[in-house]
Amino acid sequence: MEWFHSVTLQNEHLTATIVPSEGANLMSLKKGSIEVLRVPSSQEAYEKKKVLFGTPVLFPPNRIENGTFHFNGTDYRLPVNETELNNHIHGFVSDRPFNVISQTETKLTARFDSADHPEIHEGFPHHFTVELEFELSGDTLIKRCRIKNLSERDMPAGFGWHTSFLFDAGTDQFTASVKEQWELNERNLPTGKRSDATLPDSLDQVMLDDAYTDNGKRTVTIKRPDITINYQASEAFHNWVIFHEGKGFICPEPYTWITNAPHLQKDPAAGFRAVKPGDTFEVSAEIRLF
Numbered sequence: 001m002e003w004f005h006s007v008t009l010q011n012e013h014l015t016a017t018i019v020p021s022e023g024a025n026l027m028s029l030k031k032g033s034i035e036v037l038r039v040p041s042s043q044e045a046y047e048k049k050k051v052l053f054g055t056p057v058l059f060p061p062n063r064i065e066n067g068t069f070h071f072n073g074t075d076y077r078l079p080v081n082e083t084e085l086n087n088h089i090h091g092f093v094s095d096r097p098f099n100v101i102s103q104t105e106t107k108l109t110a111r112f113d114s115a116d117h118p119e120i121h122e123g124f125p126h127h128f129t130v131e132l133e134f135e136l137s138g139d140t141l142i143k144r145c146r147i148k149n150l151s152e153r154d155m156p157a158g159f160g161w162h163t164s165f166l167f168d169a170g171t172d173q174f175t176a177s178v179k180e181q182w183e184l185n186e187r188n189l190p191t192g193k194r195s196d197a198t199l200p201d202s203l204d205q206v207m208l209d210d211a212y213t214d215n216g217k218r219t220v221t222i223k224r225p226d227i228t229i230n231y232q233a234s235e236a237f238h239n240w241v242i243f244h245e246g247k248g249f250i251c252p253e254p255y256t257w258i259t260n261a262p263h264l265q266k267d268p269a270a271g272f273r274a275v276k277p278g279d280t281f282e283v284s285a286e287i288r289l290f
Contacts, residue, residue: 061160069262
């Protein structure tokens with residue numbers, strides 16, 4: 001990834017590569033020589049669909065219908081960047097630059113400040129910061145996110161990670177702690193209906209772009225012939241989106257609120273929340289390789 005300025009963290013087990021200029025994206029994670037994330041082969045490949053590489057930050061996650069919603073007396077207007085379905089998708093920060101504020105051999109902290117990007121405030125009238133922290137501890141990478149509301153009113157705050165793991169559906173096993181599946185309409189937006197969900201034992205020839213509630217365990221496991229990946233999300237994550245096209249990778253995406261949650265505010269399962277002025281919303285996830 002010589003086309004990016006990247007930062008490398010390393011301990012006796014793991015090597016992690018983070019690209020501050022691209023949303024502080026954790027772009028590579030290795031145990032020894034074994035890579036577990038989908039790494040772009042070139043800048044051209046990355047530019048075609050950035051969100052499908054590494055672990056981009058989604059604030060807010062997934063789609064918002066027409067890019068608009070109403071909350072607490074305010075109309076929010078987010079850019080419609082999924083034009084074919086007339087939705088906003090994946091938020092403000094996934095590929096915007098973060099500033100590194102501290103770094104050691106095994107730990108990095110980087111921060112995004114919306115004040116540096118006033119165009120965001122035109123439709124999302126809040127000053128906020130997003131602080132990402134990556135830490136290697138033994139055979140585990142810990143990633144933390146802190147979203148601080150620096151505005152004077154309650155701020156809607158949904159968060160997710162669009163994590164792209166290498167995955168061969170012919171040989172690898174995938175399990176996730178899903179409970180119910182959200183019914184989606186033709187615009188990939190939840191209708192509000194849910195039904196009991198189970199994932200098939202094999203994802204060979206199975207395509208997924210589906211949304212689920214979590215069963216309380218908040219975990220995904222991928223078993224490959226050469227390594228096992230355990231992905232554990234913190235308590236604020238109540239939903240998953242799982243994306244699989246059968247192209248050598250899978251995206252288990254932990255979400256604190258589900259797709260289009262601002263239009264499902266009355267349904268507790270959707271996970272809509274707001275952060276009060278001056279408060280910080282903190283989440284974390286761990287990737288263990290063994």
